[in-house]
Amino acid sequence: MVKVIPKNGLSWKPLSLKSRVLSQNLDLDGLIGVEELTDYCLDKKNKTVVIGAPKTTAKVKDGGVKKKRKKKKPLKTKVKSKTKPNLQEAENNEEEVEEAEADKEKTEGINVTVSSKKKKLKRKQNPSQVEVSELSANTNDPDDQVNKTEEIQSDEPSSKKLKQKKKKKQTYTSANKELLEVDTSNNEDMFVQMAEWVKFNIPETIIRALYQKGFKTPTKIQSMVMPSALLARKDIVGAAETGSGKTLAFGIPILTGIVNKLENPTEEDENDSGLEEEAEEVLEELEEESANTTEFVKKTRNKLYALILAPTRELAIQVQNHILDAGKYTPVKVACVVGGMSTEKQLRILNKCPHILVATPGRLWEFIQLGHFHLTELYKINYLVIDETDRMIESGHFPELKNILDRVTMTETSQPRQTFVFSATLTHSLKNSLNLKKGQSKSKKVSKGDPSIKRLQDLLNIKSPKIVDLTEKIGITKTLTESKILCKHDEKDSYLYYFILQHPGRTLVFCNSISSVKRLTQLLTMLKCSPLPLHASMNQRQRLKNLDRFRDQNNSILLATDVAARGLDIPGIEHVIHYHVPRTSEIYIHRSGRTARANNEGLTVVLIESDEIPLYIKMFNSLEKKVDLPDFPIDESVNYR
Numbered sequence: 001m002v003k004v005i006p007k008n009g010l011s012w013k014p015l016s017l018k019s020r021v022l023s024q025n026l027d028l029d030g031l032i033g034v035e036e037l038t039d040y041c042l043d044k045k046n047k048t049v050v051i052g053a054p055k056t057t058a059k060v061k062d063g064g065v066k067k068k069r070k071k072k073k074p075l076k077t078k079v080k081s082k083t084k085p086n087l088q089e090a091e092n093n094e095e096e097v098e099e100a101e102a103d104k105e106k107t108e109g110i111n112v113t114v115s116s117k118k119k120k121l122k123r124k125q126n127p128s129q130v131e132v133s134e135l136s137a138n139t140n141d142p143d144d145q146v147n148k149t150e151e152i153q154s155d156e157p158s159s160k161k162l163k164q165k166k167k168k169k170q171t172y173t174s175a176n177k178e179l180l181e182v183d184t185s186n187n188e189d190m191f192v193q194m195a196e197w198v199k200f201n202i203p204e205t206i207i208r209a210l211y212q213k214g215f216k217t218p219t220k221i222q223s224m225v226m227p228s229a230l231l232a233r234k235d236i237v238g239a240a241e242t243g244s245g246k247t248l249a250f251g252i253p254i255l256t257g258i259v260n261k262l263e264n265p266t267e268e269d270e271n272d273s274g275l276e277e278e279a280e281e282v283l284e285e286l287e288e289e290s291a292n293t294t295e296f297v298k299k300t301r302n303k304l305y306a307l308i309l310a311p312t313r314e315l316a317i318q319v320q321n322h323i324l325d326a327g328k329y330t331p332v333k334v335a336c337v338v339g340g341m342s343t344e345k346q347l348r349i350l351n352k353c354p355h356i357l358v359a360t361p362g363r364l365w366e367f368i369q370l371g372h373f374h375l376t377e378l379y380k381i382n383y384l385v386i387d388e389t390d391r392m393i394e395s396g397h398f399p400e401l402k403n404i405l406d407r408v409t410m411t412e413t414s415q416p417r418q419t420f421v422f423s424a425t426l427t428h429s430l431k432n433s434l435n436l437k438k439g440q441s442k443s444k445k446v447s448k449g450d451p452s453i454k455r456l457q458d459l460l461n462i463k464s465p466k467i468v469d470l471t472e473k474i475g476i477t478k479t480l481t482e483s484k485i486l487c488k489h490d491e492k493d494s495y496l497y498y499f500i501l502q503h504p505g506r507t508l509v510f511c512n513s514i515s516s517v518k519r520l521t522q523l524l525t526m527l528k529c530s531p532l533p534l535h536a537s538m539n540q541r542q543r544l545k546n547l548d549r550f551r552d553q554n555n556s557i558l559l560a561t562d563v564a565a566r567g568l569d570i571p572g573i574e575h576v577i578h579y580h581v582p583r584t585s586e587i588y589i590h591r592s593g594r595t596a597r598a599n600n601e602g603l604t605v606v607l608i609e610s611d612e613i614p615l616y617i618k619m620f621n622s623l624e625k626k627v628d629l630p631d632f633p634i635d636e637s638v639n640y641r
């Protein structure tokens with residue numbers, strides 16, 4: 001019920017009706033006449049009508065009261081960067097060092113022109129509310145893969161969009177309700193089956209998504225991290241073998257924290273983000289008054305709660321998708337910005353103000369330098385994740401990372417920030433400095449003496465993190481079978497061909513250089529093996545396309561440089577072949593870890609020519625192996641040469 005609050009007295013004016021608008025069946029006893037109220041505006045927040053506000057008129061039409069909309073003036077805004085960030089540098093930083101030979105990728109200019117305020121306004125009217133249906137959308141467009149949260153643009157009038165927005169909001173709520181209703185019968189069953197998660201006070205919306213994925217129990221790293229991260233809110237330095245579920249070990253605490261904050265916002269949270277009702281009001285005001293769009297954006301934005309940094313584009317996209325899956329029944333908005341994709345499209349994603357942003361450092365730094373409004377207060381984020389941290393903090397690799405972290409840590413936040421530092425090989429060096437013995441249960445404070453630890457602490461401004469180190473065999477999972485083939489330089493191709501013929505399945509072949517990937521692609525194509533290349537000099541669309549094809553076919557071969565070595569989670573990779581001996585033990589661990597994930601079996605074979613033996617011995621010693629890798633059995637009766 002709307003209440004009318006007069007300001008300067010009510011301005012009712014008699015209204016002459018040209019046609020019959022009132023039903024004859026109505027009891028009109030006591031009706032004297034019809035008057036028009038001309039001087040008011042809606043105050044939705046307090047469910048009142050404020051009298052005295054200009055620019056709205058009411059008229060009786062078909063028995064209803066309708067507001068007159070002012071015709072919108074077309075608006076033009078051009079947003080140009082003052083400083084042009086070095087895109088080339090940004091792109092290169094996402095790739096592995098050994099890919100320096102990569103052809104320089106052609107990149108788009110970063111002088112982003114936002115065509116008009118009107119366009120921007122439309123985008124704002126169609127906010128990035130994550131819809132259940134959108135999340136399950138499957139697309140082959142790489143840009144769309146990154147932008148799972150982006151909604152389809154349309155030219156519909158803004159008022160219609162506003163209604164749609166309201167409708168969507170209802171859809172989201174009712175979708176949740178429906179889901180709860182549908183599942184109520186087995187709710188109890190779900191909670192019983194998910195008891196291992198429920199004990200951490202994870203919201204039901206997240207529990208439900210995990211339940212649907214079949215993740216009935218947390219993995220070891222997840223159950224070790226949850227109490228410290230969720231209950232004690234400690235910074236986490238986490239290390240566990242490849243494929244052990246580290247993404248959700250930080251993803252779930254972050255989702256949980258944001259869901260709780262959205263449900264019970266502090267005053268500060270409210271100041272940092274515009275409320276939905278306010279957004280609608282401002283939108284109406286804008287339509288009426290063509291007010292400044294930037295103001296609208298400011299008032300409707302969500303707070304950026306979490307920043308997740310990953311070293312490669314493919315990994316960042318994957319992390320985004322994992323978190324989207326786990327958070328699909330929550331209102332948390334997740335987005336990803338990476339190099340090699342359309343800058344304009346990613347700018348639109350950022351404009352929608354996700355709560356969680358996953359990014360590669362190069363592209364993120366580019367947007368920070370552009371002064372994007374969603375990134376101006378990075379020091380206010382509540383969660384920071386550095387995935388594959390050891391890779392990210394290697395000197396000279398990520399100057400942007402340092403710049404970004406400077407922004408994040410530039411001032412003490414009033415809301416404490418929680419930092420997550422994860423890798424399969426992180427504690428390889430940490431372990432030495434902490435003098436942890438193999439398999440020892442780990443829960444130690446970071447040693448302040450070690451220079452690499454000091455560097456990490458300084459960079460991230462973390463004081464006494466909880467270290468969860470589960471790497472018993474230095475990151476190599478027990479379900480992985482390791483082996484080697486000692487051969488001559490010119491025998492490598494034959495052995496590779498032999499393996500592919502004799503052991504069909506999903507095989508990932510790693511090379512140390514792009515030129516080798518290119519040469520082997522040609523060779524195996526000639527031999528009708530249909531290999532799929534993946535390296536830094538390919539354009540990003542093709543990279544993602546090849547990854548999809550590799551994923552979709554049961555019998556497929558991916559020929560890759562180490563750009564695919566870390567983090568990629570492609571189910572069903574049966575074999576990993578090291579065509580070249582990896583340059584470090586860490587790279588060996590990460591490459592091998594693309595198979596034998598989540599307790600599945602997997603096989604890895606290292607092809608070693610005589611020149612590589614010293615490198616192999618170094619790697620072997622560094623892995624603290626006591627027994628040499630077994631020889632991979634070759635059936636000499638097969639003609640593969």
Ligand SMILES: Nc1ncnc2c1ncn2[C@@H]1O[C@H](COP(=O)(O)OP(=O)(O)OP(=O)(O)O)[C@@H](O)[C@H]1O
Nearest residue numbers: 215217218219242243244245246247424567569598
């Ligand atoms: N609780 C769980 N139960 C079952 N499977 C899970 C669970 N948590 C994660 N997974 C699955 O395990 C796989 C590996 O997870 P993830 O990619 O997070 O591993 P990771 O430890 O980050 O590996 P890497 O070190 O190679 O990056 C994924 O397919 C993920 O969906």
